Amino acid sequence: MKLRRAGIMGVGLTPFDKYDDVPVEVIAQRAVIAALADAGIALSDINAVYASHLYQGEVFGQRVMRGLHAPEVQLVNVENACAGGSSAVRAAWLSVGTEEHDLCLVVGAEKMGRGLIAFSSADLELTLGNTAPAQYALAGQRHMHEFGTTAEDFARVAVKSRHHGALNPNSRFREDVTLEEVLESRPIADPITLLQCCRNGSGAAAVVIGSEAWCDKRGGPKVWIEGSGLRSVMGDSTERDLTNFGATRTASAAAYEMAGIGPEDIDLVELHDAFTVGELLHCEGLGLCPKGEGGRLVRDGDTALGGRVPVNTSGGLISKSHPVGATGVAQFAELTWQLRGEAAGRQVEGAKTALAHSQGGTGLEAGATCVTILARG
Amino acid sequence: MADGSLAPAWDGVWDADGEGAFMIGGRCGACGGLALGLRPICPHCHKDGTLAAEAVGRRGRLYSATVIHQAPPGFEAPYRVGYVDIGEGLRVFAHIQAEAENGVPAPGPGDEVVLRIVAVKTDPDGTARSGPFYAAVEGTAK
Numbered sequence: 277m278k279l280r281r282a283g284i285m286g287v288g289l290t291p292f293d294k295y296d297d298v299p300v301e302v303i304a305q306r307a308v309i310a311a312l313a314d315a316g317i318a319l320s321d322i323n324a325v326y327a328s329h330l331y332q333g334e335v336f337g338q339r340v341m342r343g344l345h346a347p348e349v350q351l352v353n354v355e356n357a358c359a360g361g362s363s364a365v366r367a368a369w370l371s372v373g374t375e376e377h378d379l380c381l382v383v384g385a386e387k388m389g390r391g392l393i394a395f396s397s398a399d400l401e402l403t404l405g406n407t408a409p410a411q412y413a414l415a416g417q418r419h420m421h422e423f424g425t426t427a428e429d430f431a432r433v434a435v436k437s438r439h440h441g442a443l444n445p446n447s448r449f450r451e452d453v454t455l456e457e458v459l460e461s462r463p464i465a466d467p468i469t470l471l472q473c474c475r476n477g478s479g480a481a482a483v484v485i486g487s488e489a490w491c492d493k494r495g496g497p498k499v500w501i502e503g504s505g506l507r508s509v510m511g512d513s514t515e516r517d518l519t520n521f522g523a524t525r526t527a528s529a530a531a532y533e534m535a536g537i538g539p540e541d542i543d544l545v546e547l548h549d550a551f552t553v554g555e556l557l558h559c560e561g562l563g564l565c566p567k568g569e570g571g572r573l574v575r576d577g578d579t580a581l582g583g584r585v586p587v588n589t590s591g592g593l594i595s596k597s598h599p600v601g602a603t604g605v606a607q608f609a610e611l612t613w614q615l616r617g618e619a620a621g622r623q624v625e626g627a628k629t630a631l632a633h634s635q636g637g638t639g640l641e642a643g644a645t646c647v648t649i650l651a652r653g
Numbered sequence: 654m655a656d657g658s659l660a661p662a663w664d665g666v667w668d669a670d671g672e673g674a675f676m677i678g679g680r681c682g683a684c685g686g687l688a689l690g691l692r693p694i695c696p697h698c699h700k701d702g703t704l705a706a707e708a709v710g711r712r713g714r715l716y717s718a719t720v721i722h723q724a725p726p727g728f729e730a731p732y733r734v735g736y737v738d739i740g741e742g743l744r745v746f747a748h749i750q751a752e753a754e755n756g757v758p759a760p761g762p763g764d765e766v767v768l769r770i771v772a773v774k775t776d777p778d779g780t781a782r783s784g785p786f787y788a789a790v791e792g793t794a795k
């Protein structure tokens with residue numbers, strides 16, 4: 277199907293933090309208000325809303341939007357674990373692209389507690405003591421076995437991302453860390469240490485997606501969505517290659533094909549680095565380097581600011597923390613600022629084409645991966 | 654060794670007999686396919702009620718393993734977990750031998766392993782629960 281062009285008109289972020297005393301609806305409303313202002317539109321202009329969350333209960337999006345006196349429009353709540361935010365952006369983009377609507381709002385928000393994420397679905401592996409970091413660690417251990425990747429290679433991802441976070445005023449953790457500090461922080465699931473794990477967080481992000489006519493009306497630099505792939509792993513105690521983490525290869529192949537480009541055309545990436553192992557394996561899955569060479573990619577500084585293809589200029593989940601439903605939407609805020617040339621302190625000079633990647637699920641065998649490609653107009 | 658006295662952490666996925674511990678596979682009487690655990694619907698041919706129990710996974714090959722240091726409630730860190738390939742395309746999540754035992758080193762990826770059923774977790778009321786545990790097979794480590 278041929279889609280008409282749709283672009284990102286506005287973005288808003290409630291920077292991720294604790295917000296113990298702020299209701300999640302308010303956290304979300306602040307991001308919506310910022311995105312509407314950035315887009316230069318009124319809420320009454322909106323034709324549809326897509327709301328992403330995981331833990332916030334029934335009709336979460338409606339609870340957010342009623343407090344802003346939203347019009348009586350279509351609203352869909354989207355749950356796809358940690359890929360929920362990007363799945364919501366994708367749905368809104370398709371809605372405009374297929375001419376169902378002209379102007380859509382996406383809001384992703386979450387308010388979370390501390391510690392390991394508590395999965396609510398019954399799962400054999402989790403019952404036997406598996407954890408989210410251990411899932412990544414198991415993939416990382418296999419990668420070490422097959423390709424000689426080292427614990428230092430994974431730890432370097434955290435050093436790189438925390439440096440990016442130190443440059444980003446929206447980041448929650450703004451101190452540089454050394455390789456030694458990362459390696460010597462508390463072990464969580466070998467080879468993953470504490471500083472290689474994202475923290476839980478609360479926060480929100482919002483995006484306004486409009487037709488070409490709406491984008492023209494806003495004026496200023498344009499940011500188009502050129503393609504998107506959403507794929508799911510639905511393994512069932514079968515022998516999969518876990519060094520192909522999640523559905524990143526199939527989702528990115530679909531996105532590249534739709535956009536008519538390849539990984540060599542990407543100038544920067546926001547990627548789901550819930551744990552450092554994930555970033556290294558996802559870089560391979562996106563085709564930023566050949567399989568097995570993720571360790572070299574980060575060793576050579578290719579994914580650092582100033583490198584060939586900077587990954588997570590925002591600081592990533594590692595620096596920002598991870599309010600599940602907001603995480604994927606926030607990636608679009610960072611990439612929009614980058615493509616407009618508004619990412620002060622961490623700007624990728626001349627960035628034309630960017631990629632957003634998010635990934636979520638329970639266990640290594642059931643999960644969603646969403647890859648979306650954006651381009652400066 | 655196999656301890657039949659413990660309540661399992663999850664019903665119907667492992668058991669033990671005179672030959673030792675095994676995982677419970679579900680063999681489909683309609684298509685011959687094998688699944689892990691008895692279940693109503695065959696994942697291969699989608700027929701309902703065609704699976705019969707079959708002992709599988711007495712031995713396997715370790716695919717990957719990690720030591721968990723931050724444990725969820727009911728578990729005592731550190732402990733080692735991993736994936737074991739048991740043939741016919743099946744892979745099992747289990748606890749894995751973490752230290753050398755009687756001179757047999759802990760298994761690494763690719764090594765042959767043998768199944769035991771051991772206590773893996775404790776309920777809030779103090780009840781111990783069993784789970785699958787794969788240990789190295791003497792003389793097979795690479």
Ligand SMILES: [Zn+2]
Pocket residue numbers: 681682683684685686695696697698699700703
């Ligand atoms: Zn069958």
